[in-house]
Amino acid sequence: MSTLLDREFLRDLEQLTLLVRRRVRSSTSGERRSIRYGQGVEFADYRPYQVGDDYRSVDWNVYARLDRLFVKLTTTEEDLDIHLLLDGSGSMRFGSPSKLDYAKQLGAALGYIALLRFERVGVAVLHGRTCRLLPPRRGRQHALTLFSFLEEERAEGLTTLGQALAEYAAHTSRRGVAILLSDLLDPAGYEEALKRLRYGRFETFVVHILSEEELTPNLRGELRLVDAETGSTLEVTATGEILQAFARTRDQFFESCQRFCFRHGIEYLRTTTSVPVRDLVLRYMRAAGLVRGWRS
Amino acid sequence: MALLNPQALWWLLAIPLLVLLYLLRARRRELTVPSLVLWQRALRDLQLRTPARRLERNLLLVLQILAVCSAALALARPHLPAPSLASGDLVIVLDGSIRMQSLDVRPSRFEAARRAAEDLIAHTTPGSSAAVILAARTPRLLAPLGGKSEALQALRRAAPTDGGADLTGALRLAQALRRPGHALDVHLFSHRALPGAISHVFAVRTENAAIADLLAFPQPHGGLRALVRVRNESSHRMRLPLRLSVDGQEAFRVQVGLEAHGERVVTATVPPGEVVEATIDVSDDLPTDNRRAALGLQALPPVLLVGGGSSFLLDALRVLPIPRLGRSTRVDPVTWSAYEVVIVDRTPLPGLPPGNALLIGTVPEGLPVSHSGTVRRPVVLRWQRTHPVLRFVDLTDLQIPEALRVEPHDGEVFAEGEGPLLWAYEAPARRVILVTFDLTRSDFPLRPSFPVFVYNALRWLAGEQSKVLAAGEPLVLPAGGHRLAWVTGPAGTFRIETSGGILSTPPLDRAGVYRIRWENGSVRTFVVHPASEDPPPTGSAPGPPRIQERSVGGREVSRVFLWTLLALLLGEWVLYVRQHAPGPRGAVR
Numbered sequence: 001m002s003t004l005l006d007r008e009f010l011r012d013l014e015q016l017t018l019l020v021r022r023r024v025r026s027s028t029s030g031e032r033r034s035i036r037y038g039q040g041v042e043f044a045d046y047r048p049y050q051v052g053d054d055y056r057s058v059d060w061n062v063y064a065r066l067d068r069l070f071v072k073l074t075t076t077e078e079d080l081d082i083h084l085l086l087d088g089s090g091s092m093r094f095g096s097p098s099k100l101d102y103a104k105q106l107g108a109a110l111g112y113i114a115l116l117r118f119e120r121v122g123v124a125v126l127h128g129r130t131c132r133l134l135p136p137r138r139g140r141q142h143a144l145t146l147f148s149f150l151e152e153e154r155a156e157g158l159t160t161l162g163q164a165l166a167e168y169a170a171h172t173s174r175r176g177v178a179i180l181l182s183d184l185l186d187p188a189g190y191e192e193a194l195k196r197l198r199y200g201r202f203e204t205f206v207v208h209i210l211s212e213e214e215l216t217p218n219l220r221g222e223l224r225l226v227d228a229e230t231g232s233t234l235e236v237t238a239t240g241e242i243l244q245a246f247a248r249t250r251d252q253f254f255e256s257c258q259r260f261c262f263r264h265g266i267e268y269l270r271t272t273t274s275v276p277v278r279d280l281v282l283r284y285m286r287a288a289g290l291v292r293g294w295r296s
Numbered sequence: 297m298a299l300l301n302p303q304a305l306w307w308l309l310a311i312p313l314l315v316l317l318y319l320l321r322a323r324r325r326e327l328t329v330p331s332l333v334l335w336q337r338a339l340r341d342l343q344l345r346t347p348a349r350r351l352e353r354n355l356l357l358v359l360q361i362l363a364v365c366s367a368a369l370a371l372a373r374p375h376l377p378a379p380s381l382a383s384g385d386l387v388i389v390l391d392g393s394i395r396m397q398s399l400d401v402r403p404s405r406f407e408a409a410r411r412a413a414e415d416l417i418a419h420t421t422p423g424s425s426a427a428v429i430l431a432a433r434t435p436r437l438l439a440p441l442g443g444k445s446e447a448l449q450a451l452r453r454a455a456p457t458d459g460g461a462d463l464t465g466a467l468r469l470a471q472a473l474r475r476p477g478h479a480l481d482v483h484l485f486s487h488r489a490l491p492g493a494i495s496h497v498f499a500v501r502t503e504n505a506a507i508a509d510l511l512a513f514p515q516p517h518g519g520l521r522a523l524v525r526v527r528n529e530s531s532h533r534m535r536l537p538l539r540l541s542v543d544g545q546e547a548f549r550v551q552v553g554l555e556a557h558g559e560r561v562v563t564a565t566v567p568p569g570e571v572v573e574a575t576i577d578v579s580d581d582l583p584t585d586n587r588r589a590a591l592g593l594q595a596l597p598p599v600l601l602v603g604g605g606s607s608f609l610l611d612a613l614r615v616l617p618i619p620r621l622g623r624s625t626r627v628d629p630v631t632w633s634a635y636e637v638v639i640v641d642r643t644p645l646p647g648l649p650p651g652n653a654l655l656i657g658t659v660p661e662g663l664p665v666s667h668s669g670t671v672r673r674p675v676v677l678r679w680q681r682t683h684p685v686l687r688f689v690d691l692t693d694l695q696i697p698e699a700l701r702v703e704p705h706d707g708e709v710f711a712e713g714e715g716p717l718l719w720a721y722e723a724p725a726r727r728v729i730l731v732t733f734d735l736t737r738s739d740f741p742l743r744p745s746f747p748v749f750v751y752n753a754l755r756w757l758a759g760e761q762s763k764v765l766a767a768g769e770p771l772v773l774p775a776g777g778h779r780l781a782w783v784t785g786p787a788g789t790f791r792i793e794t795s796g797g798i799l800s801t802p803p804l805d806r807a808g809v810y811r812i813r814w815e816n817g818s819v820r821t822f823v824v825h826p827a828s829e830d831p832p833p834t835g836s837a838p839g840p841p842r843i844q845e846r847s848v849g850g851r852e853v854s855r856v857f858l859w860t861l862l863a864l865l866l867g868e869w870v871l872y873v874r875q876h877a878p879g880p881r882g883a884v885r
Contacts, residue, residue, distance in 0.1 A: 090330075091330035091331045092330075093330075183330065185330055185331035185334070187332075187333055211330070214329075214334075219327065221325060224324040224325070225329050225332060225335055226327065226328045226329065227328075228329065228331070229330075230332075232332060234332050234339070235324055236339070240874070241342070241874070242342065245341055245342040246335065249338040250334055250338075253337070
């Protein structure tokens, strides 16, 4: 079916659904509870009648008891748009498997889960300041399109997350859940990018993908490090002291990512490419409450 | 602070080379990483944590530069003069040998020594006395114990000689100046240290090539056979252009390659002439010994051969231009007196008539040597290569089946093994050389140097050595009725008045050719040889030149820089290990 995910894994994914903590707003009716009150059947609240309200929503029983006009509010079941945002920059080439391949597998898995639950799933691979888009679609049949779209992606160039996501948000009228799969190694910083998603009223998930060689670089001697994205160089004598300083900086970076996401209400999960995608989805994401069993 | 070896500061030129090498050192390995973001932050963090981090990046280079500076300064031998060393009587013994003319210490060893001695005298306590002795071939008291000004004047007059120096004799003379109740400090300014004096050593290296010896003897066909001993005293291979000239005309030229501390004898046939000069055209620390002269036309004496006379001995005598060679089977005093030299070959002698004799395998009575039996297979252990009889004679591995066991009571043994093998005795109207073994039973006559030995022996026995002097020796000659003579040498011409029928010159300090012109216009030529350092007493090659360390007097602070160098190297090692220690392991998830 796809080189990204095997059949057994797909079968396991069919048992899952994405867990969205907050109610979302969409333009079409669907299975998710909307933040808007509307034409649903599930009672939500009362509010005093205002001029222009539909008479049909007035609760006449209440009027009879209290002699005041109250409008009955119901929640609307709406579609949920899942925006899979993959970082396609040159830095995602690294790792074994590469971080991009890992992101593609993870994106395919999450997209597949969402499509099974009749969510609309769209993909944007961020290249440079722009992004390559697969518009949101609904339905299981859309899975193949999703998989083939992802398989074609290659990591290249410099990606400025902030600008690419700003452009994406500007051209996307439907909000929903944005799942960013990135290493967050943006020279300009990842913070602006995540803020733009939040300000754009996206429910945001960040899966921070790293490779083992980034975590513990096995370097020795006199080196000229070349940035895979910008091509800029840095001369380093890989001594124990430098490596210790790198480890310190790396830990601070992870901590700052985590703190930033927590402060801005963003779900954050860090992983490495050495963790199988299957384990990540079925164990770690489930434990973190990002997915849950469909029947549960 | 003075530098005893300022040439070592040239090593500072290694610093730009070091910097260049640092810049051109091995290229950095390029490695592509996902992002430099974290690396840049890490480096920035490292620099913020330790402000000296930027310096530390180049600290290895800085340490290396400091190490080169320390090494150069240590080699330059910085010296802090002692402010006031002497308070009692002070005797300055100034080495006046040819070695002090060496230029390895600028402006020369002698000049530097003289300045140091002047400095020492100038710093003595007021009222102390000073004396100056020049250690030449015979010690010379230039200024007796007295005021400082006289001593300083004597020092300024002092000049190095081309000869050797009797340092031991000079120190004995210095001790003889001790006055009762006065302390005596003897300071030796030389190129080597000696016990019994406060030594100030002025020597850095031996970068020298020398003509160690030159001998020219006539050939039967009329030419001259020149033997030149060339020596390389430096610690590296040298290629020396050797030139031979006869009476000022170049007669022979060759390139001589010599290994470090090597020596070689070059032989050449040159046209006959009065003076043969050998020159090596090389620029070294001691130019004086690059030239040596020898007399070419030296007549040999009439010789009487008594006894069997081996064919080898006869051949050697026939090769040499001996004016008259007689043969006899018995000792006849009348015949004996008609010859200047008598060779007695294995013929028993009841007594030795007056005259000069070369005795081979026989010990007559009347000489200060006793004979008791024989020695089986004696091995030549020591011989004096500089003895006039053994010039250019090699006794290495000489095979002698048997030699007479003799015990000299006087004279000089100049070759010996288990007992004396060659013995020389000199007395008024008598010179004797004793060869204690039978020439026919040894391989000595088969050696190329055997005729040279016979030639040397005949000349020594005939007293011809008076025509060859060592620098620093006075010339003493029978005047033959002349009252005046003019001596012309390398230092110019001076007039000498004879006394009691003897011409006696002051010590001739300059090596070269000297000519004595008598009142009647007749001229006599002789040569003065520069001193050449004695080779080892055995037949092996000479050892490496000795470079002495300064012993006492002032304070040399090289050690401080050596310790600094050690500390710098240690620091560099620590820094290197610290920089190349393994980094932290383990992943952060």
